[in-house]
Amino acid sequence: MIEEEFDAIVVGAGMSGNAAAYTMASQGLTVLQLERGEYPGSKNVQGAIMYADMLEQIIPDFRDDAPLERHLVEQRFWVMDDTSHTGMQYRSDDFNEAKPNRYTIIRAQFDKWFSRKVRQTGATVLCETTVTELVRSASGKVIGVRTDRAGGPIYADVVVLAEGVNGLLGTRAGLRKMPKPESVALAVKEMHFLPDEVIEQRFGLQGDEGCVIEAAGTISRSMAGLAFLYTNKESISLGIGCLVSDFAQTMESPYVLLDAFKNHPSIRPLIAGSEVKEYSAHLIPEGGYKAIPQLFGDGWVAVGDAAQLNNAIHREGSNLAMTSGRIAGEAIIEIKGRNQPMIRRNLALYKTMLDKSFVVKDLMKYKDMPALIHTNSRNFFMTYPQLMSQAAQNFMRVDGTPKIEKEKATTAAFIKARSRWGLISDVVRLALAWR
Amino acid sequence: MTIAVTKLRVEEKLYQNRYLVDPGRPHIKVRPHERPSANLLALTHICPAKCYELNDKGQVETTSDGCMECGTCRVLCEASGEIVWNYPRGGFGVLFKFG
């Protein structure tokens, strides 16, 4: 089908693939991008908060025409038990700035826009094409791909694997292992439509202002998990995700969890009367620094979710994807500029550059978090949220009990549930992992 | 909760979605077995599209029409050979309108 040989083939038209293709094609490289979906975004799921800084480094004037929903002025963190939530909330008018820092987006629309930008740089983008295999030379260097379209292999100097969390190609070619059940979360999500003025009223927003809620607690039924609710222009995205290993162990059904979250007394009024237009599911890489696989080799690099570059603690993924895609593109441009071959030794430049960026530094900072949360999920997602809620209620309810006795009761409840040692060690381990 | 109720609940959700089914070419297959492993059995509860079900012989079967291609079942059961998992052909499968 395609006879010519390309400087680079990019597999996948998600955040990381689009960043890589845009970066390379805008510097004059010949790029072929292959996407299995009917259109870019048709297979992709995100919350979705998009971080402007990382897109700005690729497309500085993206605000002119990108499909942005709301810029965020308020974030709420909730710890929930079955009937209540204890919250922390930050809202600032400083976020109403000329170039806002974070936006909500709808991935199917955003990816289509990003892909248009990629095409404008001269890259060839082919959708409805599943890449089925990597083609290798006699020496083992990746030299191209095979697809499920008619025709033979397509060749390129380098293949950028931007194939997302499942990363079938890379795992089947033996470049990396399949993600472990304890290092990926399964998230389910729904799109709830409401008139924009209703959303603005319910969340106290004006114009394009947006608000997001991140929630943890008994809603994940003692599994390591998080729920979210994000405001878009005329819709609310909401969902919940837990580690696959925890799902397998508890045999909880994700849709039952999602419905329980929607019916929680703190959430129900926020989405009342909405029309649901989609239900989706997707994995999120949550293994952190220790789960990062080999990132480059002879004739290939891996970027974004395929490389497990995801910061679960801060719920950042798309920005790590865009940045790793951009950096991989820049490394390839540099190697090409030096007229050097796309072999392992030279492509190591990608990792050197990535190590210096926030992507690897942030994941390194939290390298012990995934293991801690996984082994202590019952305490962090069940016991503590319940205790916290009891403490808050005890503090607020005025019933004639002397305050000193109330405080003693709260302390006693914590010690009874976790023991003095348990409490101290949880705090110490959490502090160490956070450090 | 009864199985019938949860099944109805998932079907109602999946009804909102767009799919282009590739007739006669299921992208997931379960290897014939006598007794399902714990992970395979778990799929009957945790697959978000409820694509896995127990038949009356206690074996796990799959119909992947409502599959959202999340990969959960692959992560749990591909390595052991209990299922064979592939992407649908290009353009087929789930088509998220919003994502």
Ligand SMILES: Cc1cc2nc3c(=O)[nH]c(=O)nc-3n(C[C@H](O)[C@H](O)[C@H](O)COP(=O)(O)OP(=O)(O)OC[C@H]3O[C@@H](n4cnc5c(N)ncnc54)[C@H](O)[C@@H]3O)c2cc1C
């Ligand atoms: C519920 C949920 C909420 C999230 N919320 C946030 C958030 O609020 N903020 C944030 O920053 N991140 C969030 N993330 C994470 C974020 O979505 C990902 O990190 C990001 O999408 C990764 O981009 P990517 O390009 O690496 O992979 P993807 O976006 O998954 O793109 C991979 C692409 O490759 C294509 N592909 C795969 N295999 C093949 C093949 N063999 N042939 C052809 N094409 C192929 C796929 O169809 C897809 O288009 C969330 C994720 C989920 C699931």
Ligand code: SF4
């Ligand atoms: S990929 Fe996900 S939705 Fe599809 S059958 Fe497997 S678990 Fe179910």
